[in-house]
Amino acid sequence: MSDAMSAHDGEQEVLRLEGLRKRYNIGKPTEVEVLHGIDLRLRRSDFAALVGASGSGKSTLLNLIGLLDQPSAGELFLLGAPTSRMLDAGRTALRGSTVGFVFQFHHLIPAxxxxxxxxxxxxxxxxxxxAQQVDHARSLLAQVGLAGLEERKPDQLSGGQQQRVAVARALVTRPALLLADEPTGNLDTKSAADVFALFRRFNREFGCAVLLVTHDPRMAEQCDRTITLVDGRIESDQLRASGR
Known part of the structure; x- marks a missing residue:
C-alpha cells in the first residue's frame, strides 16, 4: 500500500452515528433509556479508546455499533450504508464483512x-x-505468539492464549472496524503490549479503525483519541497531541 493510498483511505469514514438512542422495556412502567442521542464518527485511521464508569452505556453502545442489537432511534452507518432498516440477513452479512470483535470473554468453540x-x-x-486464507490465519497466530499451537483445542491453552486466538480471529477478515472490549484483561504485561502493537499495525497498514473499550488509563493514553461516555452521553471526545 503506497503512502498516498494510505493517506487517502485513512480519511474514509467507517462509522457514523446520528442521534443514536437505546431504550429497554419500551411502553412499560420500567422503560429506561440507556443511550441519549449519540453522535460519533470514526475514520479508517482512527485508533480510539472508549472509556466511562461501569453503567455508563459502553457495552450497550458497542453492541449497537457491532450490529448485535438495534437502536431505538437514530441511524448507524457502516461504510456509508444505513443499517436501521436492514433485514437481519443484510445486517449479518455487513457485520461479518466489516466488523471484527474481541470481547472480554473469548467465546471460542471448544471442539x-x-x-x-x-x-x-x-x-x-x-x-x-x-490455502492463502489458511496461511494468513497461521501468520496471525504466530504474530500473537501462538506459533506451533495451531492444532491445540481451547482447553489445551491458557486463558491468555485463548484470548490471543480470539484476537487473531477478529483480524482474520481484515475488517474495516475492530471493536475490542477489554481485550487484554487476561494477558500478562508483555502479551498485552504485543496484542496492542498488533492492533496498531492493522490500524496503520490496513486501515482498520479501532475502538477499544478499556478501564485501564494507561492503555487509553496510548490511543490517539479518547471518547468518554457518562450516563449514556458522550461527555468528551479528545484527540491526543501525538494522534493523527
Whole structure:
C-alpha cells in the first residue's frame, strides 16, 4: 500500500452515528433509556479508546455499533450504508464483512482447534477456506505468539492464549472496524503490549479503525483519541497531541 493510498483511505469514514438512542422495556412502567442521542464518527485511521464508569452505556453502545442489537432511534452507518432498516440477513452479512470483535470473554468453540477458531469467520462467509486464507490465519497466530499451537483445542491453552486466538480471529477478515472490549484483561504485561502493537499495525497498514473499550488509563493514553461516555452521553471526545 503506497503512502498516498494510505493517506487517502485513512480519511474514509467507517462509522457514523446520528442521534443514536437505546431504550429497554419500551411502553412499560420500567422503560429506561440507556443511550441519549449519540453522535460519533470514526475514520479508517482512527485508533480510539472508549472509556466511562461501569453503567455508563459502553457495552450497550458497542453492541449497537457491532450490529448485535438495534437502536431505538437514530441511524448507524457502516461504510456509508444505513443499517436501521436492514433485514437481519443484510445486517449479518455487513457485520461479518466489516466488523471484527474481541470481547472480554473469548467465546471460542471448544471442539475446534486454534487454527479452526481463527478461520471460523471466513468459513461462515465463504465455506471451506483456501490455502492463502489458511496461511494468513497461521501468520496471525504466530504474530500473537501462538506459533506451533495451531492444532491445540481451547482447553489445551491458557486463558491468555485463548484470548490471543480470539484476537487473531477478529483480524482474520481484515475488517474495516475492530471493536475490542477489554481485550487484554487476561494477558500478562508483555502479551498485552504485543496484542496492542498488533492492533496498531492493522490500524496503520490496513486501515482498520479501532475502538477499544478499556478501564485501564494507561492503555487509553496510548490511543490517539479518547471518547468518554457518562450516563449514556458522550461527555468528551479528545484527540491526543501525538494522534493523527
Amino acid at each position: 475446534f482447534s486454534a487454527l479452526e477458531n481463527v478461520l471460523m469467520p471466513l468459513m461462515v462467509a465463504t465455506g471451506k477456506p483456501n
